Amino acid sequence: MPRLRNFHFAALLMLAFFSTVPSRSQSAAPVRYRVIALAEAGNGVHQGFVDAALAFLEKTGAKEGFAVDYIRTTDPITDDYLAQHKLFVQLNYPPYRWTPVAEAAFKKAMEQGTMGYVGFHHATLLGKFDGFEMSPFFYDFMGRIQFKSYIPEFATGTVHVEAPRHPVMKGLPKSFVIENDEWYTYDRSPRPSVHVLANVDEGSYQPATEVKMGDHPVVWSNEHYKARNVYFQFGHHGELLGNGNFQELFLNAIHWAAE
Numbered sequence: 135m136p137r138l139r140n141f142h143f144a145a146l147l148m149l150a151f152f153s154t155v156p157s158r159s160q161s162a163a164p165v166r167y168r169v170i171a172l173a174e175a176g177n178g179v180h181q182g183f184v185d186a187a188l189a190f191l192e193k194t195g196a197k198e199g200f201a202v203d204y205i206r207t208t209d210p211i212t213d214d215y216l217a218q219h220k221l222f223v224q225l226n227y228p229p230y231r232w233t234p235v236a237e238a239a240f241k242k243a244m245e246q247g248t249m250g251y252v253g254f255h256h257a258t259l260l261g262k263f264d265g266f267e268m269s270p271f272f273y274d275f276m277g278r279i280q281f282k283s284y285i286p287e288f289a290t291g292t293v294h295v296e297a298p299r300h301p302v303m304k305g306l307p308k309s310f311v312i313e314n315d316e317w318y319t320y321d322r323s324p325r326p327s328v329h330v331l332a333n334v335d336e337g338s339y340q341p342a343t344e345v346k347m348g349d350h351p352v353v354w355s356n357e358h359y360k361a362r363n364v365y366f367q368f369g370h371h372g373e374l375l376g377n378g379n380f381q382e383l384f385l386n387a388i389h390w391a392a393e
Contacts, residue, residue, distance in 0.1 A: 175207060
């Protein structure tokens with residue numbers, strides 16, 4: 135996928151997050167539940183975002199009483215493993231390379247609502263990639279879309295909230311800016327299959343680009359599944375964790391999906 139940028143900033147941001155995390159012997163809250171954070175193996179193009187997001191999760195968990203289990207392959211995922219957790223966070227791991235056991239266990243958890251889900255960016259890389267066929271389950275779960283294109287040079291865009299009363303949007307302004315992200319386009323809008331919470335105004339892109347899809351949802355929830363779930367299309371680089379509106383979205387999503 136597109137080239138990595140600004141690892142240095144993301145590393146500094148991660149260190150800033152960790153520097154404020156209280157030690158277990160000081161003021162950390164007792165662990166009330168566990169969170170899975172799944173990310174791609176290797177030092178890939180999304181590692182800056184993964185590092186910053188993990189730091190955010192660790193800091194938040196220390197305050198609010200959850201622990202984070204970080205995995206870089208789906209090999210550990212079984213029914214029993216998922217049953218030990220209240221929330222699954224997909225930090226840019228794609229919707230392929232899942233073991234059959236892992237995908238079946240995750241599908242069951244989403245259908246039965248035994249845990250919540252927060253997904254980012256690469257989770258909608260749907261299609262035939264790296265020799266893998268597209269997963270029928272993830273195709274349905276992510277809104278019956280296939281990846282079409284992206285903005286390789288990145289762009290800053292204005293996001294408009296469509297569902298201000300949804301818990302994930304609590305405290306957010308009607309519109310906010312996401313800086314310098316890699317916006318995906320798909321073969322169709324997921325809107326007919328999901329509850330859209332926010333969209334990006336493609337006319338606001340700076341710099342302007344011809345990579346557009348018209349109706350462009352970027353935050354949504356698939357209410358056909360019992361599990362509380364939300365997907366954020368942005369999430370390419372670590373600088374995003376320095377955006378106060380994104381931090382609010384992430385925190386809201388954790389609170390809502392883990393309930």
